[in-house]
Amino acid sequence: MPRVLLLLPTTSYRTEAFLDAAVQVGVDVTVASEQANTLGHLNPAALLTLDFNDPQSAAQRVCAFARRYAIDAVVPVDSQVVEVGATIAAALGLRHNSIDSARCAGDKHHARQRFQRAGVPAPAFSLCSFDEDRAALAARIPYPCVIKPLSGAGSQGVMRADGPTQFVPAVDRLAAILKCASTAPHEPPAPREFLVEQFVGGPEVALEGLLTEGALKTLALFDKPDPLDGPFFEETIYVTPSRLDDATQQRIARCAQQAACAIGLTDGPVHAELRLPPGGPSVIEVNPRSIGGLCSRVLRFGTGLSLEELIIRHALQEHQELPRLQGQPAGVMMIPIPRAGKLGEIRGLDEARGVSGIEGVTISAHLGQTLVPLPEGAQYLGFLFARAESSTAVEAILRAAHACLEFVIDP
Amino acid sequence: MSTAEISITGEPISEATCRFTVDRPVYPDKSFAFLNKEKAEGSPLAERLFAIDGISRVIIAHDQVTVNKTVAGEWPGIGRSIGIVIREHLATGDPAVSDAVWEDMPSSDEIRASVQQVLDSEVNPSVAEHGGVIRLIDVQENRVYIQMGGGCQGCGQADVTLKFGIENSIRASVPEVAEILDVTDHAAGRNPYYTPSKK
Numbered sequence: 057m058p059r060v061l062l063l064l065p066t067t068s069y070r071t072e073a074f075l076d077a078a079v080q081v082g083v084d085v086t087v088a089s090e091q092a093n094t095l096g097h098l099n100p101a102a103l104l105t106l107d108f109n110d111p112q113s114a115a116q117r118v119c120a121f122a123r124r125y126a127i128d129a130v131v132p133v134d135s136q137v138v139e140v141g142a143t144i145a146a147a148l149g150l151r152h153n154s155i156d157s158a159r160c161a162g163d164k165h166h167a168r169q170r171f172q173r174a175g176v177p178a179p180a181f182s183l184c185s186f187d188e189d190r191a192a193l194a195a196r197i198p199y200p201c202v203i204k205p206l207s208g209a210g211s212q213g214v215m216r217a218d219g220p221t222q223f224v225p226a227v228d229r230l231a232a233i234l235k236c237a238s239t240a241p242h243e244p245p246a247p248r249e250f251l252v253e254q255f256v257g258g259p260e261v262a263l264e265g266l267l268t269e270g271a272l273k274t275l276a277l278f279d280k281p282d283p284l285d286g287p288f289f290e291e292t293i294y295v296t297p298s299r300l301d302d303a304t305q306q307r308i309a310r311c312a313q314q315a316a317c318a319i320g321l322t323d324g325p326v327h328a329e330l331r332l333p334p335g336g337p338s339v340i341e342v343n344p345r346s347i348g349g350l351c352s353r354v355l356r357f358g359t360g361l362s363l364e365e366l367i368i369r370h371a372l373q374e375h376q377e378l379p380r381l382q383g384q385p386a387g388v389m390m391i392p393i394p395r396a397g398k399l400g401e402i403r404g405l406d407e408a409r410g411v412s413g414i415e416g417v418t419i420s421a422h423l424g425q426t427l428v429p430l431p432e433g434a435q436y437l438g439f440l441f442a443r444a445e446s447s448t449a450v451e452a453i454l455r456a457a458h459a460c461l462e463f464v465i466d467p
Numbered sequence: 468m469s470t471a472e473i474s475i476t477g478e479p480i481s482e483a484t485c486r487f488t489v490d491r492p493v494y495p496d497k498s499f500a501f502l503n504k505e506k507a508e509g510s511p512l513a514e515r516l517f518a519i520d521g522i523s524r525v526i527i528a529h530d531q532v533t534v535n536k537t538v539a540g541e542w543p544g545i546g547r548s549i550g551i552v553i554r555e556h557l558a559t560g561d562p563a564v565s566d567a568v569w570e571d572m573p574s575s576d577e578i579r580a581s582v583q584q585v586l587d588s589e590v591n592p593s594v595a596e597h598g599g600v601i602r603l604i605d606v607q608e609n610r611v612y613i614q615m616g617g618g619c620q621g622c623g624q625a626d627v628t629l630k631f632g633i634e635n636s637i638r639a640s641v642p643e644v645a646e647i648l649d650v651t652d653h654a655a656g657r658n659p660y661y662t663p664s665k666k
Contacts, residue, residue, distance in 0.1 A: 057483055057484075064627070066623060066624050066661045067623055067661055067662065067663050067664045068623065068663060069623075069663040069664075071623060071624065071626050071627060072626045075626050075627065075630055082479075082484055085631075087627050087631060089624070089627075093624065093627060093628060093631070093632060094593040094594050094596045094597055094599070094628070094632070095590065095593050095594065095628060095631070095632025095633070095635075095636070096632075097593075098589060098590075098593070098632060098635060098636050099631050099632060099635040099636075102631040102635065103627070103631050103632070418654075419654055420663055421662075422621050422654075422655075422656050422657060422658075422659055422662070423655070423657055424657045424658070425662065434664040435662070435663065435664050
């Protein structure tokens with residue numbers, strides 16, 4: 057039976073989805089995390105500990121492990137393990153994205169440089185230092201702009217500024233966010249640089265795809281009906297299939313393909329986010345990973361395959377015609393954290409579950425949890441899942457179910 | 468019953484394993500794993516399946532028959548033979564699994580004691596490092612119900628701990644156990660060791 061190495065950070069939302077998929081595919085699994093499982097000593101073939109911040113040492117460790125338990129595929133499940141995944145795959149001689157492309161995808165500045173060189177439409181950008189005089193920097197930046205960390209996901213630390221009076225506090229705030237994050241165990245030191253991008257207006261979409269030897273096949277295109285105009289960029293509703301016309305969808309797919317090619321990505325999942333200003337699609341992000349949170353639950357392909365099953369089978373190089381997304385429109389709402397505090401009580405769960413068309417309500421935050429909203433926060437309260445006869449109906453169902461929920465948050 | 472009326476879908480889940488789903492119950496609401504040919508003696512369907520060259524393991528569960536093979540060869544060829552055996556068996560009206568297999572099975576109380584021993588000696592001392600605890604809630608026939616508490620309840624890694632830690636330990640010591648079911652209300656966990664975050 058083939059063995060798949062799942063690179064699974066201990067704080068991943070994707071654990072259950074990938075483990076269930078591995079069972080469905082029928083493979084042996086080794087789970088590698090950055091911290092030891094307390095039962096790891098009882099099952100050393102299945103539970104491995106790796107330093108995700110040191111790809112070379114992780115690759116050496118996996119190579120030694122693979123001499124005893126042969127590994128047939130490496131699947132990194134989140135952004136933070138993309139580079140280590142590529143390094144391990146290269147050391148084992150398995151088909152995968154190159155280390156260079158994986159590293160580039162994880163660095164927003166390098167990725168944008170490659171977009172620029174390849175002529176991929178993307179926001180104008182400049183690399184800035186926290187050591188620069190912020191008032192002087194604010195005076196020469198074009199507005200409106202978006203301030204971003206060089207790495208990360210989920211819009212953590214991403215802020216819009218419409219002028220110098222917003223820019224300086226936003227940079228101060230980003231510096232504090234990165235400093236705080238760097239104090240956590242196993243985290244590298246806080247970076248000294250950040251990215252300032254031109255704010256690009258218009259609706260936003262997310263493309264989910266799979267690369268095979270450089271060719272990108274779109275698996276699903278999601279509309280994001282809630283405007284993402286700042287000051288923070290909280291993602292909420294995703295609905296597929298997109299309501300955009302076919303020509304626009306094709307332009308989006310071509311743009312995502314160009315962006316993946318510019319970075320050098322060749323194999324595996326791709327999650328791309330694009331803005332749609334009047335002049336045509338503009339690439340915001342292209343990452344060699346699948347959609348985050350629990351969002352993939354709404355996707356079913358062919359006879360019922362999950363996105364994670366497709367990814368594992370693809371990593372195993374099982375030759376297959378990629379199945380089509382199942383027909384009925386579906387959507388997910390990532391429930392935003394409305395304010396900081398401790399989660400005291402959740403009301404209206406039964407009512408939300410009772411909304412016609414709702415397939416599931418999952419609360420991923422726990423009672424008593426300290427909630428931190430964007431831009432500092434990196435968590436969701438939970439997820440709503442819906443399916444209906446049209447994408448418009450899916451969106452309405454998600455909003456109706458969300459309106460049933462009340463989160464009591466104690467200061 | 469005409470064997471032609473019986474619909475069977477084969478789904479290879481690996482080179483070694485294929486699951487056959489039948490359009491009607493084969494062993495209603497029950498499951499049994501035949502880990503070798505000797506164990507199949509007296510159970511008509513399992514005996515017939517083991518008579519096919521290269522079959523190494525058979526699991527019969529409600530409307531599914533999962534078969535492992537050790538020989539080379541594509542599933543479609545072997546699958547046809549398996550389909551014929553399943554159809555012929557159903558046409559006889561005989562039970563798929565002999566009640567006698569359960570006679571060799573340890574009692575629920577014996578399984579309960581063995582599982583509790585594994586939890587006490589191997590599992591709980593380790594998960595306690597993260598403030599966790601695994602409780603044995605019930606054993607029904609060879610089906611085990613457990614509950615994860617403390618740091619394990621609602622933990623982002625609970626599924627890994629369950630599938631690769633707890634299940635592995637229990638099955639290694641008590642091979643008669645069939646399913647291990649987690650009945651934890653993870654959403655009610657107040658102090659999970661790992662909380663998911665977007666990265």
